[in-house]
Amino acid sequence: MKRTNSIRRFAAGNRRLLLMAALMLGGYAIGLMVYASWGDRLPTALTTLLVIDGVEATLQGVTAQFFSSCFQAVCLLLVLFLGGLSACGAPIGLLVPVFWGMGLGVSAAHLYTQGIRGLLCAAVLLVPPSLFKGAVLLLGAVQSWQLSLQLAGQLLPRSAHIGGLWQSFRLYCVRFLLLLPLLFAACALDVGLRLCLFRFF
Numbered sequence: 001m002k003r004t005n006s007i008r009r010f011a012a013g014n015r016r017l018l019l020m021a022a023l024m025l026g027g028y029a030i031g032l033m034v035y036a037s038w039g040d041r042l043p044t045a046l047t048t049l050l051v052i053d054g055v056e057a058t059l060q061g062v063t064a065q066f067f068s069s070c071f072q073a074v075c076l077l078l079v080l081f082l083g084g085l086s087a088c089g090a091p092i093g094l095l096v097p098v099f100w101g102m103g104l105g106v107s108a109a110h111l112y113t114q115g116i117r118g119l120l121c122a123a124v125l126l127v128p129p130s131l132f133k134g135a136v137l138l139l140g141a142v143q144s145w146q147l148s149l150q151l152a153g154q155l156l157p158r159s160a161h162i163g164g165l166w167q168s169f170r171l172y173c174v175r176f177l178l179l180l181p182l183l184f185a186a187c188a189l190d191v192g193l194r195l196c197l198f199r200f201f
Contacts, residue, residue, distance in 0.1 A: 016145060020097045020138045027098035031105020050110040052125050054198035055191055062191060069187040073133045076100065077140050077183060081176050084144035087152040093145030100137055104130050121201045129190035136183045140176065147172050 055065045076096050083092030107126060111118035150168060 016142045017138060020093070020141045020145075023094060024097040024101040024134055024138065027101025027103075028105040028108075029101075030098070031102040031107075032109045033105075034102070035106045035109035050107050052111070052121060052194065052198070055195040057195060062195065065191050065194070066187055069129075069190045070184065072103075073137065073183055073187065074180075076137055077176070077179060080137070080140040080144040084147040084172060085151075086148060087155055089148040090145050090152065093141040093148065096144075097134075097138060097141050100134055104134070117201055124197055125193050125201070129186055129193060132186035132189060133183060136179050136186060140179050143172060143175050 053065075055061055076099070079092060080096055083089030083096075104126075107130075108122050111122040111126060114121075147168060150165060154165070
């Protein structure tokens, strides 16, 4: 009974985070289905983006791969930040987890078609850093959605909560600034795993 109550309290206190996680899982399932339906008809230029590459053990190689790993996730985090500053930006907080999940699903499905090697490669090199990045984006999506809804509430007629957003905005900026180094840590994990373990695949 106590465990059930704890689960209920956790679910009640983290409804938005759980919703975002469900959307990401849904996006992952969509990505798997998309690849299953269209994988053999994808252009070669697109399938090359789904391949996991090794990392050259030089400063230039590691730096290039780090920025490459960061690019998409940082862009999505920026989209979430800007979306939260708009009263109409709440849907962005819902779409980004779906988009990220779809990308992960398509990449994983491409590796699954390569047999045991691809399955192990996905489990070791793709999933851990992608889940880390995804968790950071989930936190950003929740923050973006919350502030956007607060802004939208200011526009409603006879709103009981007019003004008082300066503190919310400051906290919003601080939280996103804290998410950025976490995202960099996820990208460093991505590069580190490929640098150390790619040769085994």
